[in-house]
Amino acid sequence: MPSVRVYQKKQLRFDLLNFKQQEMFKLGNVGVAAVKNRLAAAQGPEDAPAKPLTKRYAIQKTKLGRGNRRNLELTGDMLRNFQVRTVSDNRAKAALTSRKEQRKGRFNQRIEEWMVFSPKNRAATAEAARRILAEIKKRLLLEGALGARQQ
Secondary structure, eight states: OOEEESEETTEEOGGGOOHHHHHHHHHHHHHHHHHHHHHHTTBOTTSSBOOOOOHHHHHHHHHTTSOSSOOSOSSSHHHHHOEEEEEESSOEEEEOOSHHHHHHHHHHHHHSOOSSOOHHHHHHHHHHHHHHHHHHHHHHHHHHHHTSOOO
8 A cells, every 4th residue: 555755855745645645644643642642741651650750860850940750851852753754545654753853762762662552542543533534424425325436
């Protein structure tokens, strides 16, 4: 199944996406937003509080006015860089693109998994999928009745 890169030279390219891919892009963005909201609340992969920071790093982060919670935001660059990057008709992939942020993400992933869906994230994404299906239900019924895709 062909996939389309959403970002080309750091600009969104929606004109290359067909209708199914646009819906998957919406759904992928809902999933990414759910993960970012969970991280902002300093929750781990099971919706429980995240692991505590090391003592020295907690002191350093507090001095900078960022609090002593593991919310993966010292400068905010890494989470700003975490976005939907590739979409196909049935899959959306989110990733960190810059090398520096990929490295930070890998190190943080070793400490505690963060690029995963928690149970609440799965529920939010499933609810968004239900809403998207409700929006396109009429079109899907028409396609099924006529046996061809209508545009």
